[in-house]
Amino acid sequence: MKKIIFAFPLTAAFLVFMGALAQMNFAAEELNSSNTVNKNKEEAMAPSGTKKILVAYFSYSGNTREIADQIHKIVGGDIFEIQAVNPYPDDYNAVVKQARHELSSGYKPALKTKVEDIKSYDLIFIGYPNWCSTIPAPVKTFLSECDLSGKTIIPFCTHGGGGLGRSVSDISKLCPQSTLLDSFAIPGSDVKTAQSEVSEWLRKIKITK
Numbered sequence: 001m002k003k004i005i006f007a008f009p010l011t012a013a014f015l016v017f018m019g020a021l022a023q024m025n026f027a028a029e030e031l032n033s034s035n036t037v038n039k040n041k042e043e044a045m046a047p048s049g050t051k052k053i054l055v056a057y058f059s060y061s062g063n064t065r066e067i068a069d070q071i072h073k074i075v076g077g078d079i080f081e082i083q084a085v086n087p088y089p090d091d092y093n094a095v096v097k098q099a100r101h102e103l104s105s106g107y108k109p110a111l112k113t114k115v116e117d118i119k120s121y122d123l124i125f126i127g128y129p130n131w132c133s134t135i136p137a138p139v140k141t142f143l144s145e146c147d148l149s150g151k152t153i154i155p156f157c158t159h160g161g162g163g164l165g166r167s168v169s170d171i172s173k174l175c176p177q178s179t180l181l182d183s184f185a186i187p188g189s190d191v192k193t194a195q196s197e198v199s200e201w202l203r204k205i206k207i208t209k
C-alpha cells in the first residue's frame, strides 16, 4: 500500500512533465508552419521585386500622362510616351473624326520613337485614353510592333464615362501570348486626385505590398 501511495505522485509529475513537453513541441511546429505561410505569401506578393518595369502610355490631352506619372513614381522603372509622327489636331471634333476614321480603317500610324530593348522588360504598363470605346491607333501600332509575348501587360485607362470599353479584349487580341493583369480605369476628370486609388490598385494586383 505504501508503494502505491509513493508511486502516485511520481506518475502524476511524469504526466505533467510530458504534457508540458508536448505543448512546447506543438507551439514550435505552429511557429514553423506560420513562418512558411508568411514566406510563401511574401514571395507571391513581391513579383515586381526583381522584374524590370516599363510604363508606356499615350495621352492626347494629359489625363493619361498624369496617371502614368503617378504609377511611375510608385513602381519606378522606365517611362515611355507613345507618340504618332503626325500629331493629332488640337480641335476636339477634328480629332474625334480622325480617331473614328483610323478605327474603321484599321490604320496604324507611324510612331515617333521606339522603346530601346523592349525584350529586357518583364512588366509593361500600357496607358491610354478610351477612344471610341477602345485603344487609340498609336497604341495599336505600339502593341503590334513590339513583341510582348511572354511578358506581363498591365492596362490602365482614362475615359469620359465609358470606362475601359472593349480596350482590354482588343489588347489581348493584339498580344495573345502575354499575361494581362487586372486593369485600372478612371474618369479623366478625377486624375489629379487618383493617388490613393492608384496605390490601392497596385497593391491589389500585387505589384506593391
Ligand SMILES: Cc1cc2nc3c(=O)[nH]c(=O)nc-3n(C[C@H](O)[C@H](O)[C@H](O)COP(=O)(O)O)c2cc1C
Residues within 6 Å of the ligand: 058, 059, 060, 061, 062, 063, 064, 065, 095, 096, 097, 099, 128, 129, 130, 131, 132, 133, 134, 158, 159, 160, 161, 162, 163, 187, 188, 189
Ligand atoms: C478622339 C476621342 C475619342 C473619345 N472617345 C471616348 C469614348 O468612346 N468613351 C469615353 O468614355 N471617352 C472618350 N473620350 C474621352 C477621353 O477618353 C478622356 O477625355 C480621357 O481622359 C482623355 O485622356 P488624355 O488626356 O490622356 O488624352 C474620347 C476622347 C477623344 C479625344
